[in-house]
Amino acid sequence: MTTPPSTPPRDRRPLTVFAWLWVGLPLGYGLYELVHKVTQLFRG
Amino acid sequence: MRPPVAPPGWSRWLVPPAALSVHLSIGQAYAWSVFKPPLESALHLSGTQSALPFQLGIVMLGLSAAFGATFVERNGPRWAMTVALLCFSSGFLIAALGAATGQYWLIVLGYGFVGGIGLGIGYISPVSTLIKWFPDRPGMATGIAIMGFGGGALIASPWSARMLDAFGTDTDGIALAFLVHGLTYAVFMALGVLLVRVPRTEGARRPGVPGALDGPQVSARQAVRTPQFWCLWVVLCMNVTAGIGILEKAAPMITDFFADTATPVSVSVAAGFVALLSAANMAGRIGWSSASDLIGRKNVYRVYLGVGALMYLLIARFGDTSKPLFICCALVILSFYGGGFATVPAYLKDLFGTYQVGAIHGRLLTAWSTAGVLGPLIVNRVADHQEAAGRHGSALYGLSFAIMIGLLLVGFVADELVHPVHPRHHIPAPREADDDHPAEHTAP
Numbered sequence: 368m369t370t371p372p373s374t375p376p377r378d379r380r381p382l383t384v385f386a387w388l389w390v391g392l393p394l395g396y397g398l399y400e401l402v403h404k405v406t407q408l409f410r411g
Numbered sequence: 412m413r414p415p416v417a418p419p420g421w422s423r424w425l426v427p428p429a430a431l432s433v434h435l436s437i438g439q440a441y442a443w444s445v446f447k448p449p450l451e452s453a454l455h456l457s458g459t460q461s462a463l464p465f466q467l468g469i470v471m472l473g474l475s476a477a478f479g480a481t482f483v484e485r486n487g488p489r490w491a492m493t494v495a496l497l498c499f500s501s502g503f504l505i506a507a508l509g510a511a512t513g514q515y516w517l518i519v520l521g522y523g524f525v526g527g528i529g530l531g532i533g534y535i536s537p538v539s540t541l542i543k544w545f546p547d548r549p550g551m552a553t554g555i556a557i558m559g560f561g562g563g564a565l566i567a568s569p570w571s572a573r574m575l576d577a578f579g580t581d582t583d584g585i586a587l588a589f590l591v592h593g594l595t596y597a598v599f600m601a602l603g604v605l606l607v608r609v610p611r612t613e614g615a616r617r618p619g620v621p622g623a624l625d626g627p628q629v630s631a632r633q634a635v636r637t638p639q640f641w642c643l644w645v646v647l648c649m650n651v652t653a654g655i656g657i658l659e660k661a662a663p664m665i666t667d668f669f670a671d672t673a674t675p676v677s678v679s680v681a682a683g684f685v686a687l688l689s690a691a692n693m694a695g696r697i698g699w700s701s702a703s704d705l706i707g708r709k710n711v712y713r714v715y716l717g718v719g720a721l722m723y724l725l726i727a728r729f730g731d732t733s734k735p736l737f738i739c740c741a742l743v744i745l746s747f748y749g750g751g752f753a754t755v756p757a758y759l760k761d762l763f764g765t766y767q768v769g770a771i772h773g774r775l776l777t778a779w780s781t782a783g784v785l786g787p788l789i790v791n792r793v794a795d796h797q798e799a800a801g802r803h804g805s806a807l808y809g810l811s812f813a814i815m816i817g818l819l820l821v822g823f824v825a826d827e828l829v830h831p832v833h834p835r836h837h838i839p840a841p842r843e844a845d846d847d848h849p850a851e852h853t854a855p
Contacts, residue, residue, distance in 0.1 A: 376420020386428035389602050390435055390559070397565030401690055404569075405683045 414487025417608035423544040429606035430537030430556035433492055436596045437499055437533040438563015440468055443522075445571040446588075449580035454515050464506070464522040471527025473780030476535050480773020481631060483532060488540040488607045495533030496600040502526025503593030510586035522589075534560065535776070537603070538756045539769030543610050546765070549757040550708070554700025557753040561693035627837045628764035634771045637832055639762050642825045647755055648778035648785070649822030650715055653723070654692075654748025655786025656815045657741050660794065660808075661685045665738075668731050668805045676734075684738065691742040692749040699750025700757065708758040709826060715747040716823040720816045722747075727812040731805040752779075762832055789814055 443465040450461045483491040505521025508514075537556050545552035574591060578584035634640050657664070662681040669676045676684075703711040722740040730737040755775065760768050793811040 376418075379420065379422045379425065383422055383424055383428075386425055386602065386606060389599075390428045390431040393435060393566045393599075394431075394559075394562050397562055397567075397569070398690075400569040401565050401686055405686050405690075 414609045415489045415607065417611050419611075421608055423610075425606050426537070426541060426544050426608065427552065427555045429488075429492075429603040430541055431559040432603035432606075433495055433533045433536060433600050434556050434559030435563045435566060436600050437495065437530045438560040439567035439571075439592070439596070440465065440472075440526075440530055441561075441564035442567035442571055443468075445568055445575070446585065449575055449585055450510075450515075450518070453510075453580065453582045453585060454513065456515065460515070463519050464526075467519060467523030468527035468530055469783055470780065471524055472530040472534060473776055473783075475528045475531030476773040476776040477531075478773075479528075479532050480535055480770040481767075483535055483773065484539060484631070484767050484770040487609060488536050489604055491532050491536035492600065492604045492607060495529045495536055496597055496604060497529070499526050499529030499533060499600070500593045500597035502529060503589045503596065507586045507589035507593065510582050510589055513582055518589075531773075531776075533600075535769055535773045537607065538772050539765065539767075540607060540609055542756060542760045542765050542768055548701070548704050549760050550703040550754055551697070551701040553756040554697040554753040557700070557756075558693055558696035558749075560752075561689065561696055561749055565689060565693070626764055627832060627834065628766035629762075629771075629832055629836050630838055631767040631770035631774065633836045633838070634759075634763045634767070634832075635774055637836055639829050639832055640771070640775070642829045643755065643758060643762070644775055644778045645825035646712055646716070646822045646829075647751060647775060648782045649818045649825070650712075650719070650751035651748065651779055651782035652786040652789070653719055653815045653819050653822075654745060654751070655782060656723075656790050656811060657744050658688065658692075658748070659787045659790050661688055661741070664808060665741075667803070667807055668737060669734060671804050672731070674734065684741075687738070687742060688745045691745040695746030695749035696753035699746060700753035703750075703754045703757060708754060708761055709829060711750070711754055712758070712826045713823065715751050716819045716826060719744055719747045720819040720823070723812050723816045723819065727809055727816075762829070766838060 443462075447458070447461040450456055451458065479491075479494075502521045502523075502525040505525060506518040507521075509517025509519075509521060538553055541552040541556055542549045571588065571592070574588045575584060578587045629637070662678075662685050665684050666676050666678070666681050699711060699715070722744050726737055726740045730740065756768065756772050759771050759775065763771055790808075790811050793814065794807050797807045797810060
């Protein structure tokens with residue numbers, strides 16, 4: 368009796384990178400705007 | 412809807428971005444002020460009227476988190492995120508209809524009521540799932556998600572402002588901005604709906620790391636009957652009230668403190684100070700919450716409440732003598748404010764287990780609603796009273812700060828009273844989960 372061949376788990380790394388970019392890019396934009404605003408205001 | 416069980420090989424690092432896609436979206440609520448001036452001029456509203464959608468939204472957040480938490484726990488995170496997506500996005504679409512037709516009540520109903528339900532369900536949707544995936548680092552995991560709620564306003568504030576610049580600030584421009592917000596957030600949140608999974612068994616059981624369902628488990632119904640729940644309720648309420656004490660009047664406060672000095676604070680610098688406070692709030696959510704995994708939940712709340720009281724004391728005694736001291740103390744207090752929100756799910760997990768931690772968290776968020784009323788009430792009433800008594804500058808806030816110190820000490824004592832839950836509240840041993848069914852317990 369043979370055991371059925373088990374399929375290896377799919378590589379999730381591309382999906383993980385995409386998911387983190389999906390949330391990281393807008394958050395990066397928000398942080399950039401914050402830093403820009405703070406430096407601009409304290410300089411001005 | 413059955414909770415989506417992770418297939419073999421599913422990475423637990425896919426769950427935080429799923430949670431963030433929801434929290435970064437619903438965090439837009441704190442950027443509502445961008446819409447206030449255009450609405451006031453386009454629909455001839457007062458400042459109080461234009462704040463209504465936000466206020467109703469926060470009330471609905473607390474109510475839907477408290478009353479919807481059991482459904483979230485029962486139906487799983489994908490159901491909850493779907494409800495949050497539908498409510499939050501359709502709230503914007505209803506508001507767009509209201510702006511286009513000049514019917515302000517539709518904006519209040521859409522953004523405040525319908526969108527507010529999305530806020531509450533969305534806020535609690537990933538908490539329980541994250542704790543189950545990261546039993547070794549629950550503070551960090553929930554900190555990432557809840558940091559997103561703080562970060563949402565950082566994204567939405569400039570984005571919404573630019574959109575209004577492009578579309579115009581008349582009713583048509585506002586309606587178009589609401590429409591774009593609704594559609595964009597629907598797409599953005601969809602990632603969370605698609606990605607979120609519950610662990611196959613005890614989730615991320617790793618060698619040498621305790622599983623999510625190890626240790627005592629307490630149901631939500633039983634948890635609210637324990638003194639630990641109410642001690643934590645007081646801890647959260649006091650910590651949030653103290654943070655709101657600064658947040659509520661940050662800009663006028665720093666202006667008043669240094670009004671009579673050689674270096675008065677301009678309006679634009681005060682606005683920069685408010686932006687810095689937002690950053691401290693967000694950083695505290697991930698930083699302090701992650702630190703709690705190392706130093707323990709009770710200890711980190713000792714820091715929030717004890718050092719927080721000390722910071723208030725420093726501001727009250729020496730705040731008007733040094734601008735850097737004032738700013739540093741305020742930033743630390745705001746980081747504790749954010750940290751308090753982000754650490755509480757892990758504290759609940761430590762005390763009550765993961766069985767119904769999401770439902771218990773939802774009930775605990777009523778402390779937030781209470782603090783949302785209490786904090787501004789104390790600060791504004793006291794400042795008005797002091798002003799009427801002829802005081803000015805930093806003297807306007809002395810009494811408020813003394814009250815805040817008192818509240819933080821009450822919270823500190825409540826934290827000291829938190830002890831492990833008595834075994835009579837625990838539920839019977841768990842039923843082992845299999846590949847087709849997420850981990851669950853038999854009812855008590």
